[in-house]
Amino acid sequence: MASLLQPDRVLYLVHGEKKIRSPLSTLYFCRYCSELRSLECVSHEVDSHYCPSCLENMPSAEAKLKKNRKRICNQLNENFRCANCFDCPCCMHTLSTRATNIPAPLPDDPSKTTMKKAYYLACGFCRWTSRDVGMADKSVASGGWQEPDNPHTQRINKLIEYYQQLAQREKLERDRKKLARRRPYMPLAFSQHTIHVVEKYGLGTRLQRQRPGAPITSLAGLSLKEGEDQKEINIEPAQALDEVEPLPEDCYTRPINLPEVTSLRQRLLQPDFQPAGASQLHPKHKHLLIKRSLRCRKCEHNLSKPEFNPTSIKFKIQLVAVSYIPEVRIMSIPNLRFQKECQVLLTLTNPVENITHVTLVGCEEGDPEDINSTAKVMVPTKELVLAGKDAAADYDELAEPQDFQDDPDVVAFRKSNKIGFFIKVVPQREEDGDVTVSFKIRHDFRNLAAPIRPSEEGDAPTEAIWLTHHVELSLGPIIA
């Protein structure tokens, strides 16, 4: 019954700006705020860039440096793209370099020929080769391939510079207005707006990200930058043409050579050229992927920070919910009948190493969080005790049996840090959808992150706080 273990059967409610219900495996737990966080109530930040095929790292700083060394339009092309790897323009797979032996005349003696290696790019998926578009074979394995130049680079450069200057000026004015207003009250506070606003025209990578409480260095920085870019950039407006190139004569009569026509996707992946014919599809450098880190919006602590190395999948900081919150899973469901009481077997797993006490409470009438349930549920009233997670328990066969007095009506079985317990479900609605029940689970949480108070040494080093979560289970359809 693997379908019972599907993650979206059991949803936890997250209190954020929006009430989000999602499985525990997708949630994070901020142990400073002691609250669940979902992907929508954290801020996502780019940690580093890496190429997915050659796994070469390019930290954001270096990507920025590369940007500043070359012209801006080339920056847009080469920025955030790998230097070594190419994408097939036909199927977007990664291209591999293949070698052939071709006879080439010796430089000393033109009459004799030796075998030289010639390299070409080929796609293993759609069998596209660089020879299809007329690119000559190169004599070096990597670094010989160039992307064709865009004829409009100059104009685009100028436009971008102009608009970046414009956006910078707008931002300055906006910040000045905000600070002028706030000065009588809070001299050092910055608005959330400034921190999390999406920068227009890509300015965000140039200016440092503001932090709340930081001294007003940013404005000073801005004014300096303004001094640098003091030169006004003027652009000529685009000129409208009266005459347009006429369509070719045989536009309606020429039969279409279907393999030669590019698909929309192939065309739009090369926005500077958008070739209509497959023989003009040149390979582009591969786009870099990012490693992102997540940050709680309320307390600004990091919730997830990956390793820097692209080959490593571990995390430096990994505050995921499954390692702090007990997880409810469905183990078995009997046949659900309308208005008849059925007993459902659930499991509760304790992820932490100390003993956890869990109390289940049914939702009251008119509970604002209880919008989806279609059945009444009777949860066990007694407190359930979960043993701590012992990493060595699997290997230690002579472990002492845990001595918990379990009520056999409530607890079905107990296995190291997991227990199985029964709940009674009475489906209330005779409809086609799934039977959904919800209840609240209340457990104690020992916050290891909180600093130990130095004055009271006799106390237990960590105090337990009680957390309550709203859980919804989807039990499947009613079987008549």
Added chain:
Amino acid sequence: KNSAKKVLAAGAVVCVESEIRGEVTIGARTVVHPKARIIAEAGPIVIGEGNLIEEQALIINSYPENIAPDSEGVEPKTMTIGINNVFEVGCMSQAMKIGDNNVIESKADLGRNMILTSGCIIGACCQVNTCEVIPENTVIFGSGCQRRVQTERPQPQTLQLDFLMKILPNYHHMKKTVKTTSAVTPAKN
């Protein structure tokens, strides 16, 4: 009826573990891996030279769906396969006419009404069941069976064939091939 003759030309390397049923002719320098299946149900199969038929490939000349196997008046149709084709692992081909230098990749599925010319590549897991002649040098790939035309045909797998013809007999028993009769009969003295 076991009157179906299997003619394995000299030089063909056919492993004993492969299943060959019906009237099948296999050309020289063709390698048939173990667990490959060539089943000539509704007619004979003629396979040319230099082909590579890998494990769990299924080449079957089957009856069309609307005709029962035992009905009268059904003409046996011959399935012809040309030279230098590659049938990769796990593919299934029912196409009645296959030309030269084609590659049918792993788990591809060819219907009965297809005709492959030369240089075609049917990509992995592509199921093609149309009633058409695939033009030369066509590549069918992707989950949507997209097509494109490539400029050069796939190279014949001579290196692989040579290697297999040397190595396979070291590890498997081979089916008996027809001995080449010498053209000159010894003169009687």
